[in-house]
Amino acid sequence: MSILTFNPATNPIFPSEQKVQLSYLRFLSSDTLPLPADCCGQAEILFIMKGSGTCTIHNTSHPVSRGDIVLISQGCLHSFSPQNGTATQTSSLGFKHLQLKGLPQGHFLPSEAIPIIHAGHAYPLIAQLLQQIKKVIISLPSQLHQEACNHLAQALILLILEQYNHTVVANHDSAYTLGQHIKTYLDSHYLEELSLSQIAQNLHISPYYLSHIFKECTGCSPMQYITQLRISEAQNLLLSTKQSITTIAMQCGYNNSNYFQSVFNKLVGMPPGKYRNTWKQT
Numbered sequence: 001m002s003i004l005t006f007n008p009a010t011n012p013i014f015p016s017e018q019k020v021q022l023s024y025l026r027f028l029s030s031d032t033l034p035l036p037a038d039c040c041g042q043a044e045i046l047f048i049m050k051g052s053g054t055c056t057i058h059n060t061s062h063p064v065s066r067g068d069i070v071l072i073s074q075g076c077l078h079s080f081s082p083q084n085g086t087a088t089q090t091s092s093l094g095f096k097h098l099q100l101k102g103l104p105q106g107h108f109l110p111s112e113a114i115p116i117i118h119a120g121h122a123y124p125l126i127a128q129l130l131q132q133i134k135k136v137i138i139s140l141p142s143q144l145h146q147e148a149c150n151h152l153a154q155a156l157i158l159l160i161l162e163q164y165n166h167t168v169v170a171n172h173d174s175a176y177t178l179g180q181h182i183k184t185y186l187d188s189h190y191l192e193e194l195s196l197s198q199i200a201q202n203l204h205i206s207p208y209y210l211s212h213i214f215k216e217c218t219g220c221s222p223m224q225y226i227t228q229l230r231i232s233e234a235q236n237l238l239l240s241t242k243q244s245i246t247t248i249a250m251q252c253g254y255n256n257s258n259y260f261q262s263v264f265n266k267l268v269g270m271p272p273g274k275y276r277n278t279w280k281q282t
Helices: 120-139 142-170 174-189 196-203 207-218 222-240 245-251 257-268 272-280
Strands: 021-029 035-038 043-050 052-057 060-065 068-072 078-082 089-096 116-118
Touching (some): 043 142, 089 120, 174 196, 196 207, 196 222, 222 257, 245 257
Antiparallel strands (some): 052 078
16 A cells, blocks of 8 residues: 655645636637637636647747647737648636736736746646546536636646746756747748748858757747748738738738748638638628
């Protein structure tokens, strides 16, 4: 027989007087994606269970793939688009009354922190917790499942924050630091006319090493990342302005409108004009 003992928490993350409340659990697949830009009044966790895509948070685009967790603060404008041609599955949870020690209400992390982490070895346990929450909602009477789900959701948040803390420690690795440096450069210059050799020359490293490190850190090549950023910017302009598709193509780094439309259709799954009409009608 084995006995596991526990000591009382000496530095609890959740204040004792405040209880986080799970407001929804949503499972989505490729046929119900992309998610248009949303600015809900709740904190949200987005978990990429399968496939890959682009998550845009406050107009900053991040490539994400299986095992990535996106921590979205309350009131944060965000959207998610799957990579076209890949089967994608996501789950998301919304939270009311989220209050973590030392942070503003509705925030998982400090405002300067990168809100995306990789589940790593915690992936199976996170997936199991999500399924347990789903089972509780289905099997327990409504007067019981809310409180049970709140406790499971709180455990999920603690697990994810612990994984975040491990990631922060690991991020001191020099390769990761270089990968983030490359990403920061691309985030600032993606609308310019760039080639891999030009990027490598500007950052004073070899093209091969640049590609290797960046793909190891993000899961995609530098040029794929630039394309994702440009198309994400085009999506924002299509929905927020009345500019022509040709004008938007030029603003997003494409001198050829036909080529832009081909790339857009490949990544998003529909031409720019149809994308604009579809989401402006919803």
